[in-house]
Amino acid sequence: MLGPARHRRVAALTASIATVALLGACTADPEPPAGGTNAGTTTTAAGTPPATRTPAVEGAPADLASLVERLYGGSDLGDAANAETVKxxxxxxxxxxxxxxxxxxxxxxWFDTPIAVVTAGDDVTLAVGPTWQVVGGWWPSLGVKTAALGGGPRWVLALGSDARKGQNLVRSRADTLQVVGLDGKGGGGVMGMARDLWVPLSTGGKGKINSAMALGGPAAQLDTVRKATGLPIEGYAVIGFEGFKQLIDDQGGIPIVVPETVNASHARLVIEKGPQVLSGKEALAYARERKTLPDGDFGRSRHQGQLLVAAAIKAKLAGPIAVPGALTSFSTVGQSDLSAEEMLTFAAGLYRVNPTQVGRGVAAGPFGWAGSQSIVVLGDQARRLFASFADGNLS
Known part of the structure; x- marks a missing residue:
């Protein structure tokens, strides 16, 4: 059993931390749909005024609207739906x-692949193009009790790159490592990884866990975390400092209540205690400061969680309809090996978690030395946390 200091329940909004960590919780306006909108008109050979047809789905291209009509009409969607949706x-x-x-x-x-979310009351339909296919969703109005969201458990690795402006995003150390999980039953969790954990690296030898990306790219970092945790994580999404700041500023800042004043010495900023709306620069400083904190890197991880939950509240209020805009925005500044179907169903699944079944933890450990390097030893606390997360749930 994990102690409350390292393993506590949080509100359902914490589950949206994945969207924030991966996407910056950006809710920018989505791109205009490829192929045009469902204009809702017809023309006649005689040139008479076209008959007006009320669009079935506002904002949808005609072929997507037609697919949604078939779904509600009870038609066999065939290849226009994946196997889980058909079931x-x-x-x-x-x-x-x-x-x-x-x-x-x-x-x-999502990286040039068209994606869409259609909402109708409490129903949500997820689709991927360019030849539209329904890849998931939930439809209570049709009496469908089982959501189609890629099953469970599922995990995604969210990475924050240490790359500075002009440096290679994916060949720098991982400044932030967060494993986000969903159990497919309404629960989930977010597990931070101490950057200095000393583990076997997928590139060979042993080293600090965050060095794997600098040595072998995000695929090597993913493989290293998979082996350290024993979790079959689906894929990664990585963003850098500049991209993070851009996404925060694009959405007008992040409202947060800061528990204690933080002297972000590395950025020469002071984040005052109390209600704040942090800019991208301020949010990054709050997320990265560790030297002036009494518990150093562990306190830094705690601040990241506070910031991400605050950003998640903003994203959560927008609902699943905001997911395409967020994924589009992330695609301009980040990188990922997740397919459009994987990312869309995972992000949408975050909105269906139960508030009492979501938890957070940090894979920490005692300090030690490897030669002249100060490290965090991978010990029993971290291993218990990994085992607890094997079902995708940390509550």
């Missing part, structure tokens, strides 16, 4: 329905 839709108790009034779509892209 979930077999539960439909209301086939032949029309698309609920007020349905709307947000369309964006």
């Amino acid at each position: 979930s839709l077999k539960e439909r108790t209301a086939p032949g329905s029309t698309v609920p009034a007020g349905a709307k779509a947000a369309v964006g892209s």
Whole structure:
């Protein structure tokens, strides 16, 4: 059993930490949909005024709107849906329905692959293009009880690169390592990794866990974390300092209540105690300061959690419809090996966690030495945390 200081429950919004860590919780306007919008008009050979047709899904390109209509109408979607979605839709108790009034779509892209989220009341449909396919969602209005979100448990590694402006984003040390998990049953967790954990590296030998990315790129960092934790993490998403600041500033800052005044000495900034709206520069300073904290890097990890939860609140309030815009924005400043389907279903799944089934922890350990290097020893505390997270849940 993990002690409350290292393993506590947090609100459901903490689950959205993944979106924040991976995407900066940016809710920028999505890109215009490829292929045009569902114009809702027809023309006649005689040139008479076109008949007006109310769009079934506001903001959706015509082919996506047609696919959503087929879904609600009870049609066999065939290759226009993945296997998990087809299985979930077999539960439909209301086939032949029309698309609920007020349905709307947000369309964006994940590294040039079109993505979309369609909301209709409490229903959410997730789709990936360019030939639209339904890859997940949930449909209570149709009597579907099982959400299609990639199953579970699932984990993603969120990386913050130490690269400065002009440096290679993915060949620098990992400044932040967070493993985000979902158990597929309404629970999840976020596990921070102490940067100085001394572990076997996928590139060979042993070293501090955050050195793997500098030596072999994010794939090597992912493999190193997989081996250290024993968790089959799906993939990674990495962002750097400049990208992080840009995403924060693009959304107008991050509202947060700072528990204690922080002298961010490295950035020559003071973050005052109390309610604040942090700019990108201030948020980065708050997330990175450790030298003036009494518990050093562990306190730094705690600050990152506070900041990410505050940003998650902003993202959570926007709802799943904001996911395409967030993924689009991240794609301009970050890198990832996750497919559009993997990222879209994972990000959407964060909105379905139960507040009592989400926890946080930090894989820490006692300090030690490896030659002249100060390190964190991978010990029993971290191993218990890894074992606890094997079901995707830290609550």
